Amino acid sequence: MTGLAVVCRRVVHIYRVDGNDVVALAGVDLDIAAGEMVALVGPSGSGKSTLIGLLAGLMRASAGQVRIGTVDISRVSDGEMARLRGTELGVVLQGARRNLLPYATVRSNIWLAQRRAAKVRPGDVESPERILALLGLTGAGHQRVEDLAPGAAQRAALAVAMAASPGLLLVDEPTSQLDRAARDEVLAALAAINAERGTTVVAVTHDPEVGAKLGRVVTIRDGRVGAEGRNGREFAVIAGDGTVQLPPELLDSYPPGTLLAVEHLNGKVMLVADRED
Numbered sequence: 001m002t003g004l005a006v007v008c009r010r011v012v013h014i015y016r017v018d019g020n021d022v023v024a025l026a027g028v029d030l031d032i033a034a035g036e037m038v039a040l041v042g043p044s045g046s047g048k049s050t051l052i053g054l055l056a057g058l059m060r061a062s063a064g065q066v067r068i069g070t071v072d073i074s075r076v077s078d079g080e081m082a083r084l085r086g087t088e089l090g091v092v093l094q095g096a097r098r099n100l101l102p103y104a105t106v107r108s109n110i111w112l113a114q115r116r117a118a119k120v121r122p123g124d125v126e127s128p129e130r131i132l133a134l135l136g137l138t139g140a141g142h143q144r145v146e147d148l149a150p151g152a153a154q155r156a157a158l159a160v161a162m163a164a165s166p167g168l169l170l171v172d173e174p175t176s177q178l179d180r181a182a183r184d185e186v187l188a189a190l191a192a193i194n195a196e197r198g199t200t201v202v203a204v205t206h207d208p209e210v211g212a213k214l215g216r217v218v219t220i221r222d223g224r225v226g227a228e229g230r231n232g233r234e235f236a237v238i239a240g241d242g243t244v245q246l247p248p249e250l251l252d253s254y255p256p257g258t259l260l261a262v263e264h265l266n267g268k269v270m271l272v273a274d275r276e277d
């Protein structure tokens, strides 16, 4: 399978906790092309994991549209969602070992993840050995997960997520708590998945170097797309409702309620503060 595109339109997600609403996502607009690599960054609690959970179909958006390839996953049945998760979506949740059966071998973990794909596409399931080679784990198939070093466990979790040759790989914090060498191996594995399989990769990360390596960096702030970095430059992003977030460091000088005149001249948009001094 080649990469799947992702489209989010005005995506809202609300958790209900003890009768109170927690707005985790407040209108996310995001387009990711098939075969792209994207890092989701942002402060703790800004909504990154919630967005990954929605893209993975682990939860349903409270409002808005989430499209993966041609499928609007906000509308599909639970059965269809389960089929998508077993065939077209690869997901690695935070904490590599949570995604794996600890007493089983790496190869058995991959086989288990291939069961649904084997039913849906019999004869078209990649051999565990080839997946292990892609992840730099050649020869590790017989090892039990609990015996793996942390970096190898993370790559084993990626191998399991890639078991059914998905078009979209979603990864939450792939390099947290890894030393530099292990982190570089995980980054090389993600790059290989993208280059050799064409898989679209979306990774949540707190690590700026991971973001830089993935190329496109989307900052989630307060449950919305706050900014985007491309090739080392930081951009504000116009949301579907026309709003634009100012960089947070400007908010001390321009607090909420500040009036800004919007001037549009020669292809430039300027925001001019209405100061009385």
Ligand SMILES: Nc1ncnc2c1ncn2[C@@H]1O[C@H](COP(=O)(O)OP(=O)(O)OP(=O)(O)O)[C@@H](O)[C@H]1O
Pocket: 015, 016, 017, 022, 023, 024, 042, 043, 044, 045, 046, 047, 048, 049, 050, 051
């Ligand atoms: N299961 C849940 N029940 C209730 N509230 C939740 C739940 N999961 C997340 N939240 C809340 O939703 C908001 C967004 O959380 P989320 O975990 O998506 O952010 P995050 O950017 O991934 O944070 P971190 O970087 O700390 O993992 C936060 O206010 C959080 O407290």
